[in-house]
Amino acid sequence: MNEFFGSVWWLIVTLGLLVTFHEFGHFIVARWFGVKVLRFSVGFGKPLWMRRDRHGTEFAVAAIPLGGYVKMLDEREGEVAPADLDQAHNRKPVLQRMAIAAAGPAFNLVFTVLAFWLMFVVGKPDFLPIVAAPSGIAAEAGMLAGDRITAVNGDAVDSWSKALQKLGESAIGRMDARVDVVTSGNGSATRTLAFSQMPANVGEDQLFDQIGLSLAPRERPAVVGRISDGDPAAQAGIQVGDRILRINDRDVNGFSDIETLIPEEAARDPQLDLLIQRGNERIEIPLTAAAVDAGDGKTRFIIGVGSSAAYDAKLQYGPLAAIPQAFAETWDATKSSLSMLKMLVVGRASLDNLSGPISIARFANGSAQMGLAWFLGFLALISLSLAIINLLPIPILDGGHLLYYLIELIKGGPVSERSQIAGQYVGLLMLVALMGLAIFNDIHRLLP
Template structure:
């Protein structure tokens, strides 16, 4: 219940901030272009709070915090007194209308830069891009435990988050990449990852597993926190705090290797030799795994070991000085913008799944989890969301800012505005497309909840 209310709260905070900046962009430029603003609303639906300012604008906070709008004087929406027609939006030159419409996404881009500047200035904790284990394609490329990834293609990767995103992006394109590493044995080396070998149809969340790289900090020690009563491990004499070194004929170096070793070697009624370290001494024990079927229909061999608690602490911080943080934020915004448009292109041509489209449920969950990770991670989340809002609004879909910009571009080319009939037809098409996108986003959200 606490997670639910936390998610709702951080969703309201996030969208409230981003929508306010977006609408303020429209508002500010409209006023400077001589357009009379009638209402500035954050949210849709029934007003929860409103007042009329000294400037004559009605300021509103409405009940549904999933958007907002700026209502301007416009002859297409009602009768305008003759003495006020010069202040109507529709009477302004096309370049002013373009500036007013583009100002919303522009404000979100500026906000993205500001948030990333704050993130870099505060310092975002993360994990070093250290390889803990290499399997499959990565092992064949020569990766070894302890390798530190320096560069993927031409992109420097100071953290594991950067490395993971770069690898998954290349894997979606099935594009081979050269990875520069500082080898565990010393010196630098180039490892060529043949990502074109990844089979088609692999889900994106499994691409990193298909590559075969596991970060070092994920490798918890093979030391159980507790032993379940009347379990195979308890009957064999394994104790909490013992470090497992070997199961059957497989060496065990980390907790996640225990399950794989057991599933690969266990058989009904067959005992496995287990080597453990206890108090600095090595001991050999024998245990017989049990077959277990859970309520969800899954089945596996178990030993009765509880995993060690916690997760490895962050071991690096992505941080710049207050001055240096600004160019870093601009560069990061440019990089994220390229990647966002690249992801849209991949979804259009089928290289990326439409499951990547998220709705308010997923946004609320991401907002809550990033807020729990600390200020820098929350600033990073807000920056990504602000950029996404800017890009989404620039899509050439009628009813969105990008659709209006498309109308004005056509007007510039043909020398006159589109007919009211054409505009209305476009609005209906835009509403249908927007409803479809929202439906897909909600479907993906619900599917994630069911699967998880």
């Protein structure tokens, strides 16, 4: 239940930030060109909060947090007083209307760069891309335990998450991936992962099992990184940050010892005595391990603690050095997003890869739990996705308006109102169909 409420909360935070930034782009450029803005709304439906500024613009936060809008004075949407005609959106030159339409996606791009910049300044912890004993396609390609991935298809890789991203993109498109590695003996080699031979019926959830790469294990300190509500550790008063020194009379040197000793000792007697260190104080804590179904007809014992990740890499730069890194990351993410979009359009990637609000909420919650830098990276990617989606030439989106204005610029007159209305219906149907498919995929992923 905590995961549910956390996902909802971080979805609201994510959409609130990105929608506000997007709509502020439309708003500020419209104001700059002298268009009267009637309402700036974050969310749809009945306003929960509203105030009016000295220009007569209503600023509102509405009940449904899945978008927003900027309503401008326009003769096509209602009667306009003669004194206000010079402030009507439809009376402005076509180039100004194009700039207003493009401002929303442009501000999402600005947000993307800013979020990546702040992510690099804060420092994003990650793992070095060193692999464990491979299986599947990776083993067939000659990957070996201890190989450190340095590049995928010529793109430099400096972290495990970046390596997985690059490999995943190739695997989804069933395109062979050229992987440069430094071996455990400090030699260099190139392995070719034959994703083109992967069966077409392999789903997104099976992709990385087929690739066959996993992170080489690192010893984790015996420090509690997370605690499950309601489990024995929480009930006994164990806190995040506590270091477990001993379980019964057996010393603990790393978190793997905890994972081994808890079930071994509890199998003899669920009553356990833990010695922990909290700050400079050592505390003895008795607790009773809980028996849970292991899923194979057997029972295992847990106390409900998890480790803090033993990150061994950190992508961090000073404020000035982070600027080119942010632009480079934005460019790399843009190429990846456009490549994925192309694969979806031409049918090289399955529509099962589309994700909706449920998946976004889960990723938002997961990245927030991993720390500020990870959440900033997530925000940057979602903001970039919003920019790209809104620039698609689909009526009802910003890209559709830009298409209409481009036609108007070429032919010397606006697209007929009848054509625009027909386009709006077509665009709405397309969006509803895509959203329906995305939500269907979200629900399907949740099902066992």
